[in-house]
Amino acid sequence: MxxxxxxxxxxxxxxxxLKATDGLYLDIAPHEIHAMIGPNGAGxxxxxxxxxxxxLPDGGTIHFKGQxxxxxxMHKRAHLGMARxxxxxxxxxxxxxxxxxxxxxxxxxxxxxxxxxxxxxxxxLRNPARKVLEKVGLLHRADIAAxxxxxGEQRQLELAMALATKPSLLVxxxxxxxxxLEDSRQMLTLLKSLKGQVTILMVEHDMDAVFKLADRITxxxxxxxxxxxxxxxxxxDPDVKAAYLGEEKTCSM
Amino acid sequence: MQLGxxxxxxxxxxxxxxxIMDLINLAHGSLFMVGAYLCAxxxxxxxxxxxxxxxxxxxxxxxxxxxxxxxxxxxYARSHLDQVLATYGLILFLNELTKILxxxxxLFLDVPGVLSGTVEIIxxxxxxxxxxxxxxxxxxxxxxxYFLIARTRIGMLIRxxxxxxxxxxxxxxxxxxxxTLVFGLGALLAGLAGAMAGPLxxxxxxxxxxxLILTFVVIVIGGxxxxxxxxxxSILVGVIDTLxxxxxxxxxxxxxxxxxxxxxxxxxxSMSIYIFMAIILAWKPKGLLPAHA
Amino acid sequence: MLKLNMTSKxxxxxxxxxxxxxxxxxxxxxxxxxxxxxxxxxxxxGIAAVSLDLILGYGGMVSFGHAIxxxxxxYVVGILAYHGVEGSxxxxxxxxxxxxxxxxxSWPLSILVxxxxxxxxxxxxxxxxxxxxxxxxxxxxxxxxxxxTSLEKYGGDDGLSLFSKNRVGGLEMNSDISFYxxxxxxxxxxxxxxxxxxxxxxxLVVQGSKENDIRMQALGFETYRYxxxxxVIAGAGAGLAGALMANQxxxxxxSLLHWGVSGEIMVMVILGGVGTLVGPAFGAAALLxxxxxxxxxxxxxxxxxGLILIFVVLFARRGLYxxxxxxxxxx
Numbered sequence: 007m008x009x010x011x012x013x014x015x016x017x018x019x020x021x022x023x024l025k026a027t028d029g030l031y032l033d034i035a036p037h038e039i040h041a042m043i044g045p046n047g048a049g050x051x052x053x054x055x056x057x058x059x060x061x062l063p064d065g066g067t068i069h070f071k072g073q074x075x076x077x078x079x080m081h082k083r084a085h086l087g088m089a090r091x092x093x094x095x096x097x098x099x100x101x102x103x104x105x106x107x108x109x110x111x112x113x114x115x116x117x118x119x120x121x122x123x124x125x126x127x128x129x130x131l132r133n134p135a136r137k138v139l140e141k142v143g144l145l146h147r148a149d150i151a152a153x154x155x156x157x158g159e160q161r162q163l164e165l166a167m168a169l170a171t172k173p174s175l176l177v178x179x180x181x182x183x184x185x186x187l188e189d190s191r192q193m194l195t196l197l198k199s200l201k202g203q204v205t206i207l208m209v210e211h212d213m214d215a216v217f218k219l220a221d222r223i224t225x226x227x228x229x230x231x232x233x234x235x236x237x238x239x240x241x242x243d244p245d246v247k248a249a250y251l252g253e254e255k256t257c258s259m
Numbered sequence: 260m261q262l263g264x265x266x267x268x269x270x271x272x273x274x275x276x277x278x279i280m281d282l283i284n285l286a287h288g289s290l291f292m293v294g295a296y297l298c299a300x301x302x303x304x305x306x307x308x309x310x311x312x313x314x315x316x317x318x319x320x321x322x323x324x325x326x327x328x329x330x331x332x333x334x335y336a337r338s339h340l341d342q343v344l345a346t347y348g349l350i351l352f353l354n355e356l357t358k359i360l361x362x363x364x365x366l367f368l369d370v371p372g373v374l375s376g377t378v379e380i381i382x383x384x385x386x387x388x389x390x391x392x393x394x395x396x397x398x399x400x401x402x403x404x405y406f407l408i409a410r411t412r413i414g415m416l417i418r419x420x421x422x423x424x425x426x427x428x429x430x431x432x433x434x435x436x437x438x439t440l441v442f443g444l445g446a447l448l449a450g451l452a453g454a455m456a457g458p459l460x461x462x463x464x465x466x467x468x469x470x471l472i473l474t475f476v477v478i479v480i481g482g483x484x485x486x487x488x489x490x491x492x493s494i495l496v497g498v499i500d501t502l503x504x505x506x507x508x509x510x511x512x513x514x515x516x517x518x519x520x521x522x523x524x525x526x527x528x529s530m531s532i533y534i535f536m537a538i539i540l541a542w543k544p545k546g547l548l549p550a551h552a
Numbered sequence: 553m554l555k556l557n558m559t560s561k562x563x564x565x566x567x568x569x570x571x572x573x574x575x576x577x578x579x580x581x582x583x584x585x586x587x588x589x590x591x592x593x594x595x596x597x598g599i600a601a602v603s604l605d606l607i608l609g610y611g612g613m614v615s616f617g618h619a620i621x622x623x624x625x626x627y628v629v630g631i632l633a634y635h636g637v638e639g640s641x642x643x644x645x646x647x648x649x650x651x652x653x654x655x656x657x658s659w660p661l662s663i664l665v666x667x668x669x670x671x672x673x674x675x676x677x678x679x680x681x682x683x684x685x686x687x688x689x690x691x692x693x694x695x696x697x698x699x700x701t702s703l704e705k706y707g708g709d710d711g712l713s714l715f716s717k718n719r720v721g722g723l724e725m726n727s728d729i730s731f732y733x734x735x736x737x738x739x740x741x742x743x744x745x746x747x748x749x750x751x752x753x754x755x756l757v758v759q760g761s762k763e764n765d766i767r768m769q770a771l772g773f774e775t776y777r778y779x780x781x782x783x784v785i786a787g788a789g790a791g792l793a794g795a796l797m798a799n800q801x802x803x804x805x806x807s808l809l810h811w812g813v814s815g816e817i818m819v820m821v822i823l824g825g826v827g828t829l830v831g832p833a834f835g836a837a838a839l840l841x842x843x844x845x846x847x848x849x850x851x852x853x854x855x856x857x858g859l860i861l862i863f864v865v866l867f868a869r870r871g872l873y874x875x876x877x878x879x880x881x882x883x
C-alpha cells in the first residue's frame with residue numbers, strides 16, 4: 007500500500023477507570039472510504055475526537071500526511087487538511103445555511119483579522135459557499151436559519167461545512183444519524199459521489215450504508231481494532247460476527 | 260486562618276450549589292450578611308452570642324430556602340449570564356432591604372465572654388480563644404461534610420447529581436426537594452460563617468460581597484464542584500493572606516523607606532491573593548482539584 | 553452607498569439622533585441646562601455599555617470586571633492632569649512622561665493603557681470559560697480596585713480632583729455644550745466602528761465562537777486569539793469612556809472601578825438588549841433616567857432597581873430595544 011494518509015499507532019486514552027482507547031492501530035489509505043464500526047461503547051467517538059484533536063491521547067501517535075499531529079491543536083489540524091463532522095449536528099443555529107458554509111470557507115481564506123468590510127456581502131466567500139450548498143443539494147434553503155432546517159437538512163449542512171474546507175481527509179461521525187429512509191438514501195448518493203475525490207473515514211451504525219460505501223472496514227471493540235479488511239472478508243470473519251455483527255439483526259448480507 | 264475557615268464554609272456551600280444545580284449565585288454573600296445580622300440582633304436582645312448563633316443558623320437556612328423557592332427555581336434552566344444578572348438584582352434588593360430594616364449603620368457584636376481570653380497552644384504564644392474556636396468549628400464542619408457526602412445516602416445523591424443530573428431525576432428522586440435541601444445547607448454554612456464573622460468584622464450592608472469575591476477566588480483556585488477543592492483553596496488563600504499581610508511590608512522595607520513600604524506593602528498584601536490566583540490559573544485553568552476533568 | 557431603508561427601527565434611530573443633536577439648544581432655550589450634563593453622562597455610559605455588548609452580546613464573554621477599563625482610562629486622565637497642573641513628570645525613568653491637560657495626548661493614552669490592561673487580564677482569563685471566567689473577571693476587578701485605592705499619591709480612597717476639563721489641543725472645552733458635542737461625536741464614531749466590526753469577518757468569527765467554539769476550532773479558527781482581540785477592543789472602548797467620565801465629573805476615584813459599576817454597565821446592556829449594539833446605549837439612558845426618577849421618590853430606590861432587574865431577566869429577557877426592534881444576537 008502507498009504511504010497512508012493517516013496512521014494511528016498504539017493510541018491510548020483513559021478516563022478514570024475506563025480505558026476507552028486501548029492500543030488502537032489504524033491506517034487510512036489515500037482516496038479510500040474507510041468505515042469504522044463496532045458495538046456501542048467500543049470507543050469510536052473517542053477515537054474520532056483524538057484524531058481531530060478534541061481530546062489529546064494519553065499514549066500512542068497519530069501521523070497525518072507524514073507529520074506527527076498527536077498533540078497538535080484542533081485548528082491546526084484543520085489547516086493541514088482534516089475536516090470533521092459531528093455526530094450531533096454542530097452548526098451555527100442562528101446563522102443561515104449559507105452563513106454556515108461561508109464561515110467554513112472563511113476559515114481557510116487567510117486570517118480573519120479584518121475589521122471593516124462586511125463579510126456577509128463578500129462574494130469571494132458567498133459564491134464558493136453557494137457552490138458547496140448546491141453540491142449537497144441545499145442551495146434552495148440557503149437563506150433559511152439553520153435552526154429552522156429539518157434534521158436531515160442539518161446533517162447535510164454539517165457535511166457541507168466540512169466539504170467547504172476542501173479537506174484531504176473527511177472524518178465523519180455518523181453522518182446518517184437520526185435520518186429517515188429518504189434522507190439516508192440522499193446522503194448515501196452524495197457520499198458515493200465523493201469517492202475518489204476525498205479520503206473519507208466514517209463511523210456509522212447503518213450497516214447497509216457501510217457495506218455499500220466502504221472500501222475497507224475496521225471493527226472496533228473495547229478500544230481496539232480487532233479486524234481491518236474489505237467488507238466481504240469482514241462479513242465472514244468469525245471474531246467480528248461474535249463481537250458485533252452477531253448482535254445486529256438488521257444487516258443485509 | 261479564621262479567614263480560611265470562613266472561606267471554606269462559604270466555598271463549600273457555593274460549590275455544592277454550583278456543582279449540583281449548575282447555579283451561580285452572586286447572592287450567596289447576602290446569606291453571609293443575613294447570618295451576621297440575625298446573630299447580632301438576637302445577641303442584642305438576649306446578650307448571649309450562643310443563642311444568637313443558634314438563631315442565626317436555622318434563620319439563614321430558612322431565608323435561603325425562601326429565596327430558592329420564590330426566585331431561584333426559575334433560574335436553574337437559564338444561562339449563567341441570566342443567573343448572574345438575576346442574583347445581582349437580588350443582591351441590590353437584599354442589601355437595600357437590610358438597610359431599611361436595620362438602618363445604615365453597622366451593628367455591634369461582641370466576642371462571647373467565655374471565649375474572649377487567649378489560649379496558649381504553644382507555650383509563650385498566646386492565641387485568641389475566639390479565633391481558635393472558629394478554626395475548631397471549621398475542622399468539625401469539614402469532617403461533618405466529609406461524612407455527609409461520602410458516607411450517607413443523601414451524600415450519595417449529591418455526588419450522583421453532581422456527575423449526572425438527569426439520571427438522578429429519572430431514578431425517581433424528588434429532585435426539587437434535593438435542590439432545596441442542598442441550597443438550604445449552603446445557606447446554613449454561609450449563615451454560620453457570617454455569625455462567626457460578626458465579632459471580627461463590621462456587621463454592615465455590603466459585607467457579603469467582599470467575602471463573596473474571595474470565595475470565588477477560593478473556588479477558582481480549588482476547582483469548581485469539589486469540596487476537597489474548596490478545602491485546599493481556602494487553606495491556601497488563608498495562608499497567602501496571612502503571609503501577605505505579615506511579610507509584604509517587611510519585604511518592601513528592604514527596598515524603600517518605611518512609610519512608602521507600609522503603603523505599598525499593605526495594598527500589595529490585599530492584592531497578593533489575586534496575584535496568586537492569576538499564577539495558579541496560568542498554570543491550571545481548571546483549578547487544582549476540579550470535580551470533572 | 554448608504555441604503556436608506558426606512559423601517560420603523562430606522563425612523564426611531566433617526567428621531568433619536570435628531571433629538572440628541574438638538575438637545576443642548578433645546579435645553580438652553582427651556583432654561584434646563586442640567587440636562588446637557590445629564591445626557592453627556594448618558595452618552596459616556598453609552599460608550600461603555602456598547603463596548604461591553606461587544607464582548608457580552610456578540611462574544612458571549614460575561615465579564616463582570618468591565619469597570620476596570622473605565623476606571624483605568626479615567627485615572628490616566630486624572631493622573632496626567634494632576635501632573636500637568638503641577639508641571640511635574642509622572643515618571644522620569646525609563647522615559648520622562650510629563651503631565652498634561654491636553655486631551656489629544658491623554659485620551660489616546662487612556663485608550664492605550666486600558667487596552668494593555670485588557671490584554672494582560674484577558675490573556676489569563678480567556679483561557680477559562682463559563683462560570684470560571686465570570687468569577688475571575690470579578691476577582692480581577694476587586695484586585696484593581698484595591699490597587700487604585702492604595703495609590704496614596706493620587707488620592708487613594710478619597711480620589712483625585714481635576715482642576716478643569718481637558719483642553720483639546722489649543723481649544724478649551726470648559727462649556728458644558730462643547731463637551732456634550734465632543735461626547736456625542738465620539739459616541740457616534742464608536743458606534744459606527746463597532747457596527748462595522750461586528751459585521752466584518754472578525755465579528756463573525758467572534759459571534760461563531762460564542763455560539764459554538766469547538767466547531768469554530770474544528771473549522772480552523774484559533775478562537776482564543778480572536779476573543780482576546782475582541783476583549784482588548786472592548787477594553788479600549790471602555791477606556792475612552794473613562795477618559796470622558798473623568799472630564800465629566802472632574803473627579804476620579806477608585807469607586808469607579810468597584811465591581812458594582814461593572815454590574816451597572818451590565819444592567820444597561822441587559823435593559824437595552826444584549827447583542828443589539830445600539831440597544832445598550834438605550835439601556836444606559838433607561839437606567840440613568842430610571843435612577844433619577846426613582847431617587848426623587850425614595851432614598852431606597854435600589855430596592856426597586858433590584859426587583860426590576862430580576863423581573864427583566866426572568867420575563868423581558870431581550871430588553872427594551874431588543875424586544876421592540878430586533879431579534880438580536882439572542883440568548
